[in-house]
Amino acid sequence: MIFAPRESWKKPRARFRGRKIWRKRPSPICCEFSIQPSAAGFCPQASATANQPRAEIISGFRGTLPAITFAGSQNFSAWPRDGQHAASISKNRCKKFCCSRVGSNSENLLPALHFDCTRIGKRAMVAAAPCHILLPIEPIRIKAPTNWSCSMRTFRPSRLAVTATLLLAAFLWSPAARAQVSGVSVTNQSSSNQSYGFSASPDGKRTSEISSSNTDTTIDVRYAWGLAADTDLWGRNREVTMTSAYRVNFSVTAPAAYTITVQTGWKGAVTTVSDSGHKAKAVIDAMSSSRSGGSVQSGTLNAGNPSDISNTGSSKNVPFDKTTTMVIAGNGNGSPQNYELSFSWNSRCKANAKWNKGGNECAVRGGANIGLSGASADDYGGVGNRTRSEDGHFVTITVNIPDVCGDGAPTGTESCDLGSANGQLGSCCTSSCTFASAATTCRDSGGACDIAETCSGNSATCPADLLATSGTTCRASNGQCDIAETCDGTSPTCGADTFVNSSTSCRSASGICDAEEFCSGSSANCPADTFASSATSCRNSADLCDAEEFCTGSSGTCPANAVATSGTTCRNAADVCDAAETCDGTSISCPADGFQDSTTTCRAKSDVCDVAETCTGSSASCPADAVADSSATCRDVADICDVAETCDGAAKSCPADGFKNSATTCRAKSDICDVAEPCTGSSASCPADAFADSATECRGSGGECDIVENCTGSAAACPTDEVKGSDVVCREIITGIDAACDIEESCDGLNAECPEDEWVDDETVCDDETIGTENDQCTLGLCRCPDGPDLDDDGIPDLCDPEDSRFELSRALIRRGGDKPGYFRAKGLVQTGLGGFGLFDVIDTSETGLYIKITTGSGLEKINLFEKGDCTMSPRGKGIINCRKIIDIYEKPRVRFVPAVSKSSQSGDYKVYIEQGRLDNSELVNLSGPLKIRIATGDIDRQAEIDSCGNGPRGMSCKK
Incomplete structure (x- = not known):
């Protein structure tokens, strides 16, 4: 092959x-x-x-x-x-x-x-x-x-x-064998493209577009967007907003671990063009992103606010160019792994103007063709000389899989690759696919005559196996009785270990107490040097104080001749009062016979009522045995319930142990929950300390919020004084017409007494059940109609008199002012019962002027007092009353009374308009009803209330 x-x-x-x-x-x-x-x-x-x-x-x-x-x-x-x-x-x-x-x-x-x-x-x-x-x-x-x-x-x-x-x-x-990208899809989720104003000549526009491409290893996506605004034909403001959002989905198939590098670029500009000097703004918020699939190794795809232009009256162009990088780790198993990347951000621009004076332009340029007619802020090649194809949000996704060490084929930077043999004995290729360093053992020695092979440092192959030559010592002599062995040149093992025979002397005797040693024939070492035992005599005694010498057991020489050491007994005692004689350490003879002196005890005390006997100093015998007399204490008190015993003068033993009787108290009561203990009459110890049981009361209640304490049954002290928790009601609401003005009290969890009696705030509306009255109020916990003006002298103050106290609010508004103080406005109908110009006369002659109080359910309160000089009336034919103060540019409180019928005040009914400025914006958060307004001047005292109030982002509005 x-x-x-x-x-x-x-x-x-x-x-x-x-x-x-x-x-x-x-x-x-x-x-x-x-x-x-x-x-x-x-x-x-x-x-x-x-x-x-x-x-x-x-x-x-x-x-x-x-x-x-x-x-x-x-x-x-x-x-x-x-x-x-x-x-x-x-x-x-x-x-x-x-x-x-x-x-x-x-x-x-x-x-x-x-x-x-x-x-x-x-x-x-x-x-x-x-x-x-x-x-x-x-x-x-x-x-x-x-x-x-x-x-x-x-x-x-x-x-x-x-x-x-x-x-x-x-x-x-x-x-x-490598990674593969598939299933790429890009979805645009942005706000829809839209034009604002007239279709023929729009004054605002937003648009977005998206494109993508992918190769075998990368995916490229470009998202382009843009929006622009200009004032309309009448010079009105125009604001355009846009949400940009899109996602990228794809799959990766790979046989092993891989990484995905995601790089983004966010490039464009925000621009304003001044047409008349009025203000304009263009803003892009921070970008947020999300990811699914794999695990993030490093980086983020989020990006902060790139740039903005806020309310400028001049032409500006602010470019931006932001980049992010994220590395995602994936673990391929031969099947597709799904991934999704999502991006979103908000853009907005606003062109401001005033009537018939034109206004500025604004634009956010992100690579899309906006094309707003008559405007130049959105043009490419114009302000800032930008190129449209270079702007947008760009995403590049790259999939990488590393070279695999251990696949059997050396690639890249690998010096070698022997597959599963990498790093194993017999291989000179490491587990990281590099040559093993020189002198690294690649084949262990197979025996004393085998040579271990080592790597060369530049090859993955272990050198050939070699044996030691014949005659090479493979086992050196290991002792006096061992023979050295050598290799035979054909076997990796050393021959069997051999020794000299057992007749071979390996150590001579060194003295009378030593013996000659011989090899064992089965060991390399001479047997251990041994000596005669320490029981072996090597020199006899010449007299009573001459010591016989014995071998030491650790030396071959007999010790030097010596007399017995001082203190060595040479004559034993003949009786208990006879003294043994000892050698003096210098003479070999024993001293003359002697006796124990009279301080020597010769018979020890045998029991508690026995006495010890001493020698006489002149006899070897001990005197006769004697006992203690009857005055001697033989057993002391052992515990609080024990008594002492004395000898009887005849016996050596102590009488039987006795105890105190059961009428004797041995432990007094130490605290309120403790009990005194008496002796039992049969034991030296006091009984165990006992306590009053848990049904015994040890501390009574100190008030409505205090708890009665009982003994625990396991302690002498009364438990810690405790009070009822803060959820326990200690004073109920009173009954009757004043119930609406009362508040139930609960324990505070700290004190034994119930807190002081409290009631609702004064001026809280209640009903004293008096026929013909309304608007009763709580005062110091009592429901009554408060004292005040009585216009018709019927004994019912106007505030509670339905006949002449009507004051109704139809609408009220409280607004937060942003960077300016907030304000209040309300209107309604007030009935005075005064015809002609009586209301103005009352205000004009009143010593206190006109009193206005505004309150809300959330705690806002505002009081204004108009002096009579602050109020004027229009010509007598109209009867309109204006009360106004100018405190500063924002605080100009004003009240206006307008006759309700035919511009005449003959009926005494007025439409009332109330304005109040300089309200603290921090107090205008979380407003709630009801809204109450009180008007008082002279003998007139009116109060109106609206319950239907709603709180919104800009403040609270109330409507009847």
Whole structure:
């Protein structure tokens, strides 16, 4: 068999949508067949007959099975790695097929494909993948790429199965070897294109367009948009807004991990053109983005506010150019992985003008052809000299898959690639596809006579295995009794370890306490040096104080001759009061016999009432035994309930232990929940400390919000004083006509007493159930009609008198002022009961002038007092009263009374208009009703209320 050099193998570049890009090599590839009989029916799922011819084609190269073409252009899809069945074969050329694996995992072989065919034909193309295929006994040819050449020899035993072994030393590219982009779609979700104003001459316009293209490795998208505004024919303002939004969907198919690089460019300009000096603005907000599919390795696609022009009266052009980059990691498994990228942002421009004075133009240019007639801000090639094709939002998506170390073919920066052998013993190619460094062991030594091989540092191959030469020492002598062994030049192992015989002396005796040692015949070392034991006498004693010498057990020499050491006993004691004599350390003779002195105890105390006896100093015997007298205490008090015992003068033992009786208190009461304990009369210890049970009250209630405490049954102290929680009502609302003015009180969770009694705010509307009154008010918790003017002297103040106190509001408005203070406006109808010009006379003669109070349910309150000099009346024929103060440019409170009937005030009914400026905008947030207005002057006191109020973005409006 002939192979192309491995250096000629080259993987193809990436392939998308089935297109193959080859890197050709000039080396020829040749094929050679050998055929021999083979058993039938090797395909497990095939229904082959015994006389059907077969052949087996096997290729052991790594890769993925591409399409196989038979005579007649029948096509098979790539066989999947997971062993599932491939697509059916057209024209019924083959009946069944199945899949199995050949080789071991370490060889990294692909599945084998089996065909059970009645006839395939004389020509076939088989890929470089391990395949089993049944063929007729006819010559076959392998159709290869044009830069290959192939020859074949065929033997044809009649109607017998044959096996053909084909080895192709090349690597064919397949669709699953690199990444592939598919399913690309781009969707424009922006605001619809629109013109504003007259169709023949619009004063505003917005538009967007989108385009995309993709190659085998990239996707390019351009989104263009634009909007422009100009004042209309009458010089009115025009504002144009636009939401730009679009998404990109695509799929990536790859056999392994890959990355996707997304790069965006956001380019354009905001422009204003001054026609009359009035203001214009053009703004683009920040861009937001979202992603689905894969995981983000780095970067973001969001972009901040690119540029804006805010309320300028001059011509301006502000270009912008922003870029973002994101890297997304994907993990291919041979099936498509779906991705989606979305982008959105808002643009707006506004042209301002005044009547008959024209106005400025504005535009946001993002690459789209806006074409607003009569305007120049949106023109390309005009302001800023921009090129339309260079503006827009551009997205480039690039899919990358890295070279794979371990696929068996060195590529790119790889020095070598031995597939699954990378980094393994026997290989000089590392797991990162680089040559192993010099001196790296690639083959371990197989024995003492084998030499370990090391890598050269510039090759992936381990050097040939070598043995040590004959005569080379392979095991040195390891001791006095060992013999050195040498290699024989033919075996990797060293010969068996041998030793000298057991008659060989290896250590002589060194003294009277030592012995000669001999080799064991089975060990390399001389036995350990041994000596006579320490029980072996080596020199006898000459007298009582002369010591006999013994071997030390650790030396071959007998110790030096010496007398017994001082303290060595040379004569034992004859009785308990006799003293033993000891050597003095200098003489070999024992000293004269002596006795224990009179301080020496010769009989110890045997019990608590016994006494110890001492020697006499002149006798070897101990005196007679004696006991303690009856005054001696023999057992002390052991605990609080115990009593002391004394000896009886006759016995050695102490009398029986006694205890205090049960009337004796041994532990007094220590706290309110504790109880006193008495002795039991049968134990020295006081009983365990006990406490009052949990039904015993130890602290009474100190108020409506206090809780009664009981003992715990496990502690001497009363539990911590606790009060009721803040959710406990301690004072109910009173009943009767004043109930509407009262508030129930709850405990505060801190104090034992209920908080002080409180009531609703004064002027809260209530009903005192008095017939003929209305608008009663709470005052200090009581429902009453407050004192005030009584126009008709019927005893009911005007505020509560339905006959002469009518004041109705029809509309009211509170507005926030943005960068200016807020304001208030209201109108209604007030009944004074004063004909002619009585209302003005009352205001003009009142010492306090005109009092106006405005309140809301959310807490806003505004009071104005007009002095009588602030109010004027129009000529007497009209009867209109105007009250006005000018405090500053924003605060000009005003009240206007206009006769309600025929421009005459004879009825006493007035339409009232109230204006109030300089309202703090911070107080105009979250406004709520009801809205109340009170008007008072002289004997007139009126109040009106509107409940129907609504709060909006600009303030609150109320309407009856």
